[in-house]
Structures are given as structure tokens and as C-alpha cells.
Amino acid sequence: MNDLFVRIRFLLPSLPRAEKAIASALLENPEAITHLTLAEIARESGSSEASIIRFCKRMGYDGYSSMKEDFIRALAEGMEIHSEDIKVSDDMKTILKKVYQSNVQMLSDTLVLADDENYEKALDALLKAREIHFFGVGDAFAVCQLAYMKFGRLGIPCSVHSDVMLQMMTAGNLTSEDVALAVSYEGRSRNVVEAMKIAKERGAVTISITKMNKSPLLRYTDISLFTAVNDLTVGRDKVTRRVSDQFILDALYLGYTTKINKGYKKQLQKIQTVIDCNKI
DSSP states (O other): OOHHHHHHHHHGGGSOHHHHHHHHHHHHOGGGGGTOOHHHHHHHHTOOHHHHHHHHHHTTOSSHHHHHHHHHHHHHHOOOOOOOOOOTTOOHHHHHHHHHHHHHHHHHHHHHHOOHHHHHHHHHHHHHOSOEEEEOOTHHHHHHHHHHHHHHHTTOOEEEOSSHHHHHHHHHTOOTTOEEEEEOSSSOOHHHHHHHHHHHHTTOEEEEEESOSSSGGGGGOSEEEEOOOOOOEETTEEOSTHHHHHHHHHHHHHHHHHHSOTHHHHHHHHHHHHHHTTOO
């Protein structure tokens, strides 16, 4: 699997119209670039040669020739596995295989998009934070709740709320010593965006986990951690999208535990003892 296709899919939603047409054409028929000239690609995609050159440079290449070479290498290595939608005719073995392949692809693609510097900044912000507060709605709330439980076991003051008013109140009470971490697939959830806006106005460090590199959420985000856009769907329902969110939060949590003093192990044991009292 070549990183090129992952990066094109990631940038696709935020590209100007002409470049979006080019990217879509290349993703739909990547083999075409191996035998078409610059002028022919422009004609096939309904764009101009200048737009293609701009697209190539946006992708980090000097020009069309260097991107074409990378495409040829990518095709030689083999295309990545695409998530297949679940069908009515699928038996459970087939469904298990499709879910597995989708999850593996999501994690692999998310790793390709990882900005090492941003991850280090996010970890540093969490380590310095007086309090950590998680914001998410719908299935993103479930991911935030799990992160809250993990960080909470370390004895770190943190919170997560499903109630919108509590989210706003929490954001309004943040200071420059705190971190607000949001999870939003498209970065357009009104309540989450508003909470992060308030948090940023209060001086908190804002971290967002999202698939979109251009969204309302990013206007109020100091540190962006991006997930892949490849997903398994049933109808319009995105099934595996939270796998990469959990992947990122787990990495931040484990990074956190490696940097703090060794006393966290005693803290975890203390909390586990309390939890065990509730077991039959």
C-alpha cells in the first residue's frame, strides 16, 4: 500500500473544485496516469494543465513527472485494500472478514497521516494540563468516555459529559492550564464546535481528533490529529470510523503513562482494588 492514495483521499474534501476533479479522476482510475500525458489527464478530468501542476505541488511533488513516477511505484506495490460494504447476502464469516479488513485499513491509513510533531505537542499539552476535558457527541461520546475512564484511573482531574449544557459549562470554566480534547468525525458537530470555541476563548489548549483537514472545528483547534477517511458502511452508517479515534487516544494514554512518574502504577492498583469490590 502506497501512502500516496491515502494522502489524496485525505485532501480530497478540502481541494479547490478543479483539483478535486483531478484527484477524483486519479482515484477512480489510477492506472490512467501511467500512459496518459499531462494534456490527456487534463482533458480526462475536465481541468487544465495548470490545475494539475498545482495539484502535484500541493501533494509535495515538483511537477507531473515526479507524481507520475510515484503513481507507477504505488501500482507496482499493489493498491490498498478498499473497505467493502456489507451486503444482505453476506454470511457471518464474510462480514467478519470485511470488518477486520476495514479496521486494519483504517489504522494503517491513520498512521500514514500521523504528524509526529503534532502528536508530541498533544502529549506535551496533556502532561502539563491541570485538567483534561473530553468533548464528543453520539458515538464519539462513547470514545471520549472510554478515554475519560483511562485517564481518570490515573488520578487526573478530567471530565466528559453527554449533556450539552454541562459541556458548555465545563468549557466555560477552563483556563490556560487546561486541555480540551474533542472527537468529531467531520468536525461539524455544532455542540462540540461551540464547546471548543469557548474553551479556546478561555485560553485552554484545544486538541481535535477528526478526519477533515478543513472544518469549523479546526478554527478553534490548536493541535489537529487526523484520522483516515476510509470506512465500512451499512447504508449511510459509518461502522468502523471510531476505531482510529480509539487508536489515537490509546497512543496518547500510553505515551502519558510512560512520561509520568512511576507512582501511576500504585494509583492504578488502588483504583482496581476499589473496582474489584463491585465484582461478584
